[in-house]
Amino acid sequence: MRSRRNKAGSIGGALAAGLLAALLAAPPAAAQETPAPVLNAGNRLLQFDWPAIKIGTGEYEEGPTGVTVFHFDRRSLAAVDVRGGGPGTVNTDYLRLGYDAPELDTVVFAGGSWYGLEATTAVASALKEDGIRGGHWDNIALSVGAIIYDLGGRRLNELVPDKRLAQAAFRAAKPGVFPLGAQGAGRLAVTGSLFGCNAYSGQGGAFRQIGPVKVAAFVVVNALGVVTTRDGKVAACYGDEGWPKDLTTAALLAGYPASRKPGWTGAPNADAPARNTTVSLVVTNQKLKPAELQRLAIQVHSSMGRALQPFATEFDGDVLYAVSTGELEDEAAMLPTVDLGVIGGEAMWDAILASVPDQPKPATPAAKPVLPADKLAALAGDYVFSPFVTVKVTAEGDALYAQATGARAAFAIGREERTELKPVSATDFMVPGRYPLTLRFDGSGRLVLNPGHWEQAGTRQGD
Structure with a gap:
């Protein structure tokens, strides 16, 4: 098609x-x-x-x-x-x-x-x-x-x-x-x-x-x-x-x-x-x-x-x-x-x-912050997925935010305004909604969106 x-x-x-x-x-x-x-x-x-x-x-x-x-x-x-x-x-x-x-x-x-x-x-x-x-x-x-x-x-x-x-x-x-x-x-x-x-x-x-x-x-x-x-x-x-x-x-x-x-x-x-x-x-x-x-x-x-x-x-x-x-x-x-x-x-x-595969199960957000402010700040940066898509991650206090700064949005992460990332675990965050988005920081300067069979990976600039 x-x-x-x-x-x-x-x-x-x-x-x-x-x-x-x-x-x-x-x-x-x-x-x-x-x-x-x-x-x-x-x-x-x-x-x-x-x-x-x-x-x-x-x-x-x-x-x-x-x-x-x-x-x-x-x-x-x-x-x-x-x-x-x-x-x-x-x-x-x-x-x-x-x-x-x-x-x-x-x-x-x-x-x-x-x-x-x-x-x-x-x-x-x-x-x-x-x-x-x-x-x-x-x-x-x-x-x-x-x-x-x-x-x-x-x-x-x-x-x-x-x-x-x-x-x-x-x-x-x-x-x-x-x-x-x-x-x-x-x-x-x-x-x-x-x-x-x-x-x-x-x-x-x-x-x-x-x-x-x-x-x-x-x-x-x-x-x-x-x-x-x-x-x-x-x-x-x-x-x-x-x-x-x-x-x-x-x-x-x-x-x-x-x-x-x-x-x-x-x-x-x-x-x-x-x-x-x-x-x-x-x-x-x-x-x-x-x-x-x-x-x-x-x-x-x-x-x-x-x-x-x-x-x-x-x-x-x-x-x-x-x-x-x-x-x-x-x-x-x-x-x-x-x-x-x-x-x-x-x-x-x-x-x-x-042809129908098992659909991924959405993550469940934690009831309270999982990481302290200094650990969240260490996740900040610009993650490049392609020549068209870059995701800017910022930390403010105990909250983490993401915004697409390239030519295109990154699924639920738009270009117009920041999106708050809800904590799931020490490595995982999510954006709730009809099409829930999971984000995983793997510790090596990579950000993985929807980890698993359909994942998309980006690399932090400077790493």
Whole structure:
């Protein structure tokens, strides 16, 4: 998904290029140094028996951001269905021509918005560099891909998946293992922004086998809408004060547009429209004709509107690739294509649910000051997170304050005025609110915001 508009208005290509140039030219801060790829990370795994599909993930923890690569051991037939109003893709026009020759090598999903499209062509280059493909007209690598938007206010830097990360993920790919949750291309995905939920999301997968027929669904969920469970509840959301406890998607939609605004209490709105970003892949081993594979893509993509609500909005970039590896050629063992679509749709809903990681638990502020004034004063300084974000920490008596002094805010720490930091422990402080912010001073001149899987680290100037 790309972000076409935000509170600051549209960002044109020239401005985006200028920001990227500034990022590359700026002196390296802690979060801007050349990052090291982290490959195939994650403890929650989908494991399945299908040697024809190899999967590799790569992440830059300093972003965080990442890439997910699907490599097929034989050239496969592919189709694509694009729904969102802000897609970012590679080689979809070629797939739409509907040739019946299997030519696909890889599918690549990445963060980084349009900048992340480099990952797709990088994998094609790796296929050539590794001698798997070459330069003859009938041996050109075909890599297709799609991206999600994981920049902007959700992190304090502009690191993006690049050639180095994508090729490392491709070369680390292995069969039968797919990391679930906030890993790979879903490393900094979020859902529910339309309603202010801003819940952490990720990538999910599911596998089905009926006799010899295999169907797998993979998805990176970065939707404007909310993930909906099979009983109609919102899977993850940072709800506003006064929201119903057992929040349902139906209630959010019925209350729209009031449910987008502070102070909504769950009351329905008579004039609410119902309408969502997600990049996904459905794979079957059953040999299909191009028209059948296209219909599978359409059927499964349409079914995703049950799990993501709203779906395919103007601000989403929903793209689904459908792939037939063609391993199963025995017509007597095949399933009707309608059945394949139903099975694929159910697997995709399970994959979407599997994408939701455990949400971080907010810290609890202490009832009284934890550190004496001299210890608080030792924490003061300017902490640089990126060329765009610096946080100035000051101490007054037994209170600690923070203010963003760079070009951008740092989550709940704004630029206009100081924010008081509530003590939690000798190292941790917090800013309460709908999106609670935890700050950790690690004793080595580093300030870590939201320590844990989604942390952002800054270094104090002069240390």
